[in-house]
Amino acid sequence: MNAPVNENQLDWRLIGTIDDVPVQGSRCVKNGDTTIAIFRTVDDRIFALEDKCPHKNGPLSQGIVHDGCVTCPLHNWVISLETGMAQGADSGQTAAYPVRIEGRDVYLKLSPKV
Amino acid sequence: MTKARLVIVGNGMAPGRMLEHLFDLVGDAFDVTIFNAEPRVNYDRIMLSPVLSGEKSYEDIIIHGDGWYEEYGITLHRGQKVVSIDREAQTVTSEGGITAAYDKLVIATGSNPFIIPVPGHQLDGVLAYRDLDDVDGMLKAVEKGGRAVVIGGGLLGLEAAAGLKMRGMDVTVLHLMPTLMERQLDPAAGYLLQKELESRGIEIKCGANTKAIHGDGKVEQVELEDGTLIDASLVVMAVGIRPNTQLAKDAGLEVGRGIVTDAFMRTSDENIFSVGECTEVGGRVYGLVAPLYQMAKVAAHHLCGLPDVHFTHAETPTKLKVTGVNLYSVGEFGDGPGVEDVVMRDATRGTYRRVILKDNKVIGAVLYGDVADGGWYNEMLKSGQDVSEIRETLIFGQAHQGGGAVDPLAAVANLSDDAEICGCNGICKGQIVKAINEKGLTSLAEVRAHTKASASCGTCTGLVESVMAITLGDGYAKKAEGMCGCTDMGHGEVRRLIKAKELKTIPAVLQELEWKTSGGCAKCRPALNYYLLADWPGEYKDDYQSRFINERVHANIQKDGTYSVVPRMWGGMTTSSELRAIADVVDKFNIPDVKVTGGQRIDLLGVKKEDLPAVWSDLNDAGLISGHAYAKGLRTVKTCVGSTWCRFGTQDSTGLGIKLEKFMWGSWTPAKVKLAVTGCPRNCAEATCKDIGVICVDSGYEIVYGGAAGLHIQGTTKLGTVKTEEEVMEIAGAMTQMYREQGFYLERIYKWADRVGYDTVKAVIFDDLESRRAYYERFVYSQKFSQTDPWSERVSGVDKHEFNPMAVFNAPATVSEPAE
Numbered sequence: 032m033n034a035p036v037n038e039n040q041l042d043w044r045l046i047g048t049i050d051d052v053p054v055q056g057s058r059c060v061k062n063g064d065t066t067i068a069i070f071r072t073v074d075d076r077i078f079a080l081e082d083k084c085p086h087k088n089g090p091l092s093q094g095i096v097h098d099g100c101v102t103c104p105l106h107n108w109v110i111s112l113e114t115g116m117a118q119g120a121d122s123g124q125t126a127a128y129p130v131r132i133e134g135r136d137v138y139l140k141l142s143p144k145v
Numbered sequence: 146m147t148k149a150r151l152v153i154v155g156n157g158m159a160p161g162r163m164l165e166h167l168f169d170l171v172g173d174a175f176d177v178t179i180f181n182a183e184p185r186v187n188y189d190r191i192m193l194s195p196v197l198s199g200e201k202s203y204e205d206i207i208i209h210g211d212g213w214y215e216e217y218g219i220t221l222h223r224g225q226k227v228v229s230i231d232r233e234a235q236t237v238t239s240e241g242g243i244t245a246a247y248d249k250l251v252i253a254t255g256s257n258p259f260i261i262p263v264p265g266h267q268l269d270g271v272l273a274y275r276d277l278d279d280v281d282g283m284l285k286a287v288e289k290g291g292r293a294v295v296i297g298g299g300l301l302g303l304e305a306a307a308g309l310k311m312r313g314m315d316v317t318v319l320h321l322m323p324t325l326m327e328r329q330l331d332p333a334a335g336y337l338l339q340k341e342l343e344s345r346g347i348e349i350k351c352g353a354n355t356k357a358i359h360g361d362g363k364v365e366q367v368e369l370e371d372g373t374l375i376d377a378s379l380v381v382m383a384v385g386i387r388p389n390t391q392l393a394k395d396a397g398l399e400v401g402r403g404i405v406t407d408a409f410m411r412t413s414d415e416n417i418f419s420v421g422e423c424t425e426v427g428g429r430v431y432g433l434v435a436p437l438y439q440m441a442k443v444a445a446h447h448l449c450g451l452p453d454v455h456f457t458h459a460e461t462p463t464k465l466k467v468t469g470v471n472l473y474s475v476g477e478f479g480d481g482p483g484v485e486d487v488v489m490r491d492a493t494r495g496t497y498r499r500v501i502l503k504d505n506k507v508i509g510a511v512l513y514g515d516v517a518d519g520g521w522y523n524e525m526l527k528s529g530q531d532v533s534e535i536r537e538t539l540i541f542g543q544a545h546q547g548g549g550a551v552d553p554l555a556a557v558a559n560l561s562d563d564a565e566i567c568g569c570n571g572i573c574k575g576q577i578v579k580a581i582n583e584k585g586l587t588s589l590a591e592v593r594a595h596t597k598a599s600a601s602c603g604t605c606t607g608l609v610e611s612v613m614a615i616t617l618g619d620g621y622a623k624k625a626e627g628m629c630g631c632t633d634m635g636h637g638e639v640r641r642l643i644k645a646k647e648l649k650t651i652p653a654v655l656q657e658l659e660w661k662t663s664g665g666c667a668k669c670r671p672a673l674n675y676y677l678l679a680d681w682p683g684e685y686k687d688d689y690q691s692r693f694i695n696e697r698v699h700a701n702i703q704k705d706g707t708y709s710v711v712p713r714m715w716g717g718m719t720t721s722s723e724l725r726a727i728a729d730v731v732d733k734f735n736i737p738d739v740k741v742t743g744g745q746r747i748d749l750l751g752v753k754k755e756d757l758p759a760v761w762s763d764l765n766d767a768g769l770i771s772g773h774a775y776a777k778g779l780r781t782v783k784t785c786v787g788s789t790w791c792r793f794g795t796q797d798s799t800g801l802g803i804k805l806e807k808f809m810w811g812s813w814t815p816a817k818v819k820l821a822v823t824g825c826p827r828n829c830a831e832a833t834c835k836d837i838g839v840i841c842v843d844s845g846y847e848i849v850y851g852g853a854a855g856l857h858i859q860g861t862t863k864l865g866t867v868k869t870e871e872e873v874m875e876i877a878g879a880m881t882q883m884y885r886e887q888g889f890y891l892e893r894i895y896k897w898a899d900r901v902g903y904d905t906v907k908a909v910i911f912d913d914l915e916s917r918r919a920y921y922e923r924f925v926y927s928q929k930f931s932q933t934d935p936w937s938e939r940v941s942g943v944d945k946h947e948f949n950p951m952a953v954f955n956a957p958a959t960v961s962e963p964a965e
Binding site for chain 1: 662663664665666667670671689690691692693694695697698702704705706946950951952953954955956
C-alpha cells in the first residue's frame with residue numbers, strides 16, 4: 032500500500048498498554064541514547080518525561096509519583112509530570128513528551144513538547 | 146510568719162484552675178494540700194470522649210503533671226478520699242487516716258453519675274461515664290466486642306456511643322425522651338443529629354424506657370418497658386449527675402441541690418469555700434466547664450481577700466465532641482408568649498439554623514452543620530443588643546451583614562473585644578489580642594499557654610488562629626505541625642488513629658483521616674506504608690510505589706543513577722567461597738569499585754540497574770542474601786572476635802552477633818537500626834554509639850541503647866545487665882518492637898527514646914518481664930512475614946518490570962522533515 036504518510040504520525044510509537052506501568056509508578060522507554068520515563072498516576076493518567084532531573088540528572092523514573100509530580104530520588108526535587116518544570120523554590124525543566132491513549136494502548140511521541 | 150494553710154478536697158478541673166489563679170495573684174502565699182479520691186494528677190475531663198474514641202491518649206489530656214505539683218510545693222494525697230471535716234478544730238481526715246489542718250478549706254468533690262436503680266444495675270459490665278476508670282472499663286469491653294447499650298441520649302451518652310462505635314462495637318442508644326439532647330437542641334436539630342448518628346451505624350431508640358438488665362453475673366441483655374430485649378455485653382449509663390454533697394452535709398454545711406454558696410463561693414462557714422459541680426450558687430448547679438472555671442476564678446480572688454469579683458450566671462453554649470458532627474446551642478429555645486423564631490434549613494446539606502428572639506433581642510440559638518456563627522449569636526445574646534435593624538439578614542450570619550463577601554477573617558475582625566472566643570475558658574477576643582501584643586506571642590502553643598484560649602476542648606482553635614492572623618498580620622504564618630503538607634495531623638496522631646480505626650490500607654488512611662491531597666506525597670506515603678506494615682503484620686500488603694527507590698530495588702542509588710549492592714555478612718564473618726563468588730560477580734558485570742564498609746561487609750559500587758537481578762542471582766547461588774544496606778530496617782550487627790580469638794574476650798561476641806543478625810534481619814523499622822556486640826569493655830566493635838549495643842563482661846552482657854554517630858553524635862544509655870544470650874535476644878527483639886510500634890518514620894532509636902523517656906523504655910523493656918515478653922512475642926510474630934530475601938524474590942521474577950525497559954527504539958530524537 033502506498034497511502035501517504037502522515038508526517039505527524041512519523042514519530043508516534045505504540046509503547047505498550049497502561050497496565051504495563053504500575054499505578055503511581057514508572058517504566059522506561061529507550062530511544063537510542065535517550066531514556067524516556069513513562070509515569071502512571073493514581074487516577075490512571077500517563078505522562079512522559081526525559082529520565083533526567085534538571086538538577087543533577089537524577090533518574091526521575093526511580094522517584095515517587097504523587098500529585099501529578101515525581102520526586103527525584105537523588106535530592107528530592109519535585110518535577111511536574113505535565114510540563115517537566117521543577118516545583119517550589121527550585122527552577123529548571125526536563126523535556127516532556129506527548130502521550131496519547133487509545134483504549135488501553137499508550138502511544139508516545141519521540142520528539143518532546145515544544 | 147507561717148503561710149496560711151489551704152486544704153482542697155478534690156483534684157478536678159475547677160480546683161486546678163483555682164490554684165492557677167491563686168498562684169498568679171499571690172505566688173506561694175499558701176501552703177497547699179490536696180486530697181484526691183482518684184489515684185491521678187489533674188486531667189481534662191471534657192476530653193474523655195477523644196480518649197475513648199482513640200483520638201487522644203491519657204497523656205494528652207493531663208492538665209497538671211507531677212512537675213506542676215512539685216514546682217508549687219503542693220502536697221498531693223492521691224487515692225485519699227476525705228471522710229470527715231471537723232469545723233471546730235479546722236481539720237479534715239481521709240479514709241487512710243491522714244489528717245490535715247486548714248485555715249481555709251475548699252470543697253470540690255464534684256459529682257457522682259446517676260445510676261438508674263433498675264434490676265441488674267449492679268451486674269458486671271454496667272458502667273457510668275465519668276472518669277478514666279470508666280473509659281478503661283469500656284476499652285476492656287471493646288476488646289471482647291459485641292454490642293454496647295448506652296442509656297441516655299444527652300451530651301455524654303452520645304459521645305460515649307460515638308466513641309464505642311469508632312472502636313468497632315455495635316452500639317444502641319436508649320433515650321427516654323422523644324428526641325436526642327432535648328435540653329440543648331430543639332426537635333429539628335435533634336432529628337438531624339439522630340440521622341447523622343444512624344448513618345454512622347449507631348442504632349438509636351428514643352422514647353425507650355429501660356426496665357431491667359439481665360445476665361448471669363455479667364451483662365447479657367437489656368429489657369425495655371415494652372418487652373424488647375437487646376443483647377449487650379456492655380451497658381453505659383449516662384443519664385445525669387448528682388452533686389456530691391455528702392461530706393458537706395455531714396459537716397453541717399447548708400446543702401440544697403448542691404453545697405450552697407454566696408456569689409463569692411463561700412459556704413455557710415466563712416472559712417470553707419466550694420467550687421465545681423458540687424456547688425450550688427444562685428440556686429443553680431452547673432455541669433459545663435465555663436461556669437465551673439468562673440467559680441474557680443471567683444474563689445481564688447476571695448481566698449486572697451480581693452472582693453471585686455463575684456459569680457454571675459451566664460448562658461453556656463453546648464457543643465458535642467463527636468468528630469464530624471457540628472452543633473451549637475445556647476440560651477432558650479422553648480415556645481412562649483412573645484417568642485419569635487427565625488429559621489433556615491438546607492435539607493440536602495443537612496444544615497439547620499434557628500435564632501430565637503424576644504423583644505427584638507436574641508435569647509437563644511441552635512445551629513447544626515455550619516456552626517461558625519454560634520459565637521456571634523452568643524455575643525448578641527450576652528450583650529442584649531436590639532437586633533431589629535439587622536433582623537432581615539440575621540439568620541445568614543455575621544459574614545452577610547453589610548453585604549460584604551464571606552471572609553472568615555473579616556468576621557473575626559468585626560467581633561468586639563468582649564466577644565467570647567473560647568467558651569470553655571471564658572476568654573474573649575480582647576484578652577487574646579492583648580496577650581499577643583504584650584507578650585510577643587507568635588504561635589498557637591504560646592497563645593494557649595498564656596491565655597488558655599483553645600486549650601480545653603479545642604473546638605475554637607480556628608477562631609483563635611484567626612485572631613492571631615488579624616493581630617499579627619503578615620507576621621503570622623500558620624505553622625503546619627502535620628507530618629507533611631497533606632495533613633495537619635502529626636505522626637503520633639496518625640499512628641494512633643491507624644490502630645484505633647483499624648485502617649489497613651493507604652487509601653483508607655487518606656480517606657478516613659481526611660488527607661488534603663488525592664494520593665499523598667513523597668513524604669507521607671513512605672511513612673504510612675511503614676506504619677501499616679508495622680501495625681498489621683501478615684495483613685497489610687507492602688506498597689512498593691510508596692517506597693523510596695532503594696527499598697524498591699534493594700540496592701542503593703548512586704549519584705549517576707547506578708546502584709551499589711551489599712550482601713549480608715553475618716556478624717561481619719565471611720568465607721573464601723563467598724569472597725570468590727563476590728570476586729566473580731565483580732569481574733562478570735564489570736563492577737567498577739569494591740569497598741569495605743564501616744558495617745563490616747563489602748560494597749559493590751556502580752552496578753547498572755538492569756544488571757541487578759543477574760548480580761543477585763549469582764550472589765544468591767553462593768548463599769549470600771541482601772544486606773539491607775538501604776533499608777529503614779536492620780542493617781548490620783558489628784562484632785569483634787571475642788573469646789574465640791581475643792586474649793581479652795569474655796564471651797563469644799561474634800557468635801552472639803550472628804545470632805542477633807539472623808534473628809532480626811528483614812524487620813522494617815522507623816529508621817535504620819544498627820547493632821554491635823563487643824567482647825569486652827575495650828569496645829572494639831564500637832557498641833556504645835549504636836542503636837542497640839551489647840558489651841560482654843565476665844558475668845554476662847551489658848545492654849546499652851540510643852547511640853548515634855552520624856549528623857548527631859551521642860553515646861548510648863545503659864539499659865541493664867543480663868546473664869544469658871537468650872535474655873539479650875529477648876531484650877533486643879522487645880526493644881526493637883517497642884520502637885517499631887511507637888517510633889515516628891525516620892526517627893532513630895535515640896530520638897524516640899528521648900521523646901518517650903529512657904526511664905519508660907527501661908521500665909517497659911527491662912524491669913517488667915511480662916511486657917518485655919509481650920513485645921518480644923509480637924516481634925517474633927512480625928518476623929514470620931519479613932524474612933524473605935528480597936533478592937531471591939526479585940530473581941524469581943517479582944517486579945520484573947522494574948528492571949526492563951518497556952520499549953526500545955532507535956529513532957532520531959526529532960523528526961522535522963516529512964519523509965520522502
